[in-house]
Amino acid sequence: MKFRGSGTRTGGKIELMMTPMIDVVFQLLTFFIMTFKIVSPEGDFFIKMPLAAPSAGVPSDSQLPPIKVRLTAAAGGRLSGIYMSERRLGSFEELRQQVRLLVGDQAGPGGAGDAEVEFDCDYDLNYENVMKAITAVSGYVASDGRIIRLVEKIKFAPPRKE
Amino acid sequence: MRYGRGRQIPDAEGDMTPMIDMTFQLIAFFMILINFSEGDQNQLIRLPASELAKPPDTAPAYPITLQMTSKGTVFYGVEEYTLDGIVPILQVEKQLVERRGGDYRDTTIIIRADRYAKTGRVQELIRTCQSVGFEKFTLRAKQEST
Numbered sequence: 137m138k139f140r141g142s143g144t145r146t147g148g149k150i151e152l153m154m155t156p157m158i159d160v161v162f163q164l165l166t167f168f169i170m171t172f173k174i175v176s177p178e179g180d181f182f183i184k185m186p187l188a189a190p191s192a193g194v195p196s197d198s199q200l201p202p203i204k205v206r207l208t209a210a211a212g213g214r215l216s217g218i219y220m221s222e223r224r225l226g227s228f229e230e231l232r233q234q235v236r237l238l239v240g241d242q243a244g245p246g247g248a249g250d251a252e253v254e255f256d257c258d259y260d261l262n263y264e265n266v267m268k269a270i271t272a273v274s275g276y277v278a279s280d281g282r283i284i285r286l287v288e289k290i291k292f293a294p295p296r297k298e
Numbered sequence: 299m300r301y302g303r304g305r306q307i308p309d310a311e312g313d314m315t316p317m318i319d320m321t322f323q324l325i326a327f328f329m330i331l332i333n334f335s336e337g338d339q340n341q342l343i344r345l346p347a348s349e350l351a352k353p354p355d356t357a358p359a360y361p362i363t364l365q366m367t368s369k370g371t372v373f374y375g376v377e378e379y380t381l382d383g384i385v386p387i388l389q390v391e392k393q394l395v396e397r398r399g400g401d402y403r404d405t406t407i408i409i410r411a412d413r414y415a416k417t418g419r420v421q422e423l424i425r426t427c428q429s430v431g432f433e434k435f436t437l438r439a440k441q442e443s444t
Contacts, residue, residue: 161321168328179351180436185424259418263411267346267439274350295421
């Protein structure tokens with residue numbers, strides 16, 4: 137029996153067509169380079185803002201009153217003053233020191249875990265100042281790079297009129 | 299003088315293998331790092347920085363990201379709303395969470411407000427969300443290198 141073409145083919149080298157693959161690969165690479173965006177990491181601060189509950193009743197004796205921090209604004213939303221319990225403070229660093237004095241760095245009863253800060257801010261105050269204040273009362277970065285947490289319960293007083 | 303006439307010079311072929319290897323590695327690198335969450339990170343919003351802002355260990359169960367511009371308008375996804383205009387959207391989201399069998403009170407509202415937004419507007423946004431029934435809020439900040 138004779139097979140068609142048998143013995144006529146030579147063992148020639150099969151060459152792959154590289155050009156289309158390289159074209160597609162470079163198009164993919166261009167797409168990814170053009171859409172690449174460096175995004176800086178972001179973090180969250182939890183804010184305790186439950187709905188007003190009249191049935192909540194009188195707070196228990198063990199519940200500490202919130203530390204009241206007042207932030208006032210000058211023209212253009214710039215920060216004009218930081219007050220903690222009616223006392224004027226010079227900077228957010230001083231606010232942090234005062235909070236550390238009040239609640240301490242240690243967790244436990246009466247410690248940072250139980251403490252609560254209430255922010256009372258002027259309507260026009262730039263939001264970045266609030267974030268600086270939240271950072272100041274929330275903790276600090278120790279010399280060894282660890283984050284020491286201070287107050288974790290944060291809330292806002294009702295907004296002031298514009 | 300003698301010339302090498304008639305001698306066959308082979309075609310010079312570059313070795314493509316290292317280039318293809320490198321290109322595939324670059325593609326793999328960009329594919330892994332590509333970020334499709336455009337809606338969650340509006341480029342109009344310049345977040346305030348905080349040295350304590352660390353990415354959360356666990357993602358919230360039902361997150362809703364609201365982004366407030368310095369003008370006081372709110373972006374949800376790519377659509378821009380006024381404070382009043384966002385209420386129907388939040389009500390729809392609340393119903394969606396309930397239909398999925400979740401509790402809308404477990405929904406976390408992530409607020410990405412511009413650093414120059416008015417604090418009062420941010421508080422009004424929180425109040426608007428509270429009026430719909432949401433209770434959990436987080437304020438987002440950009441991680442600041444220390």
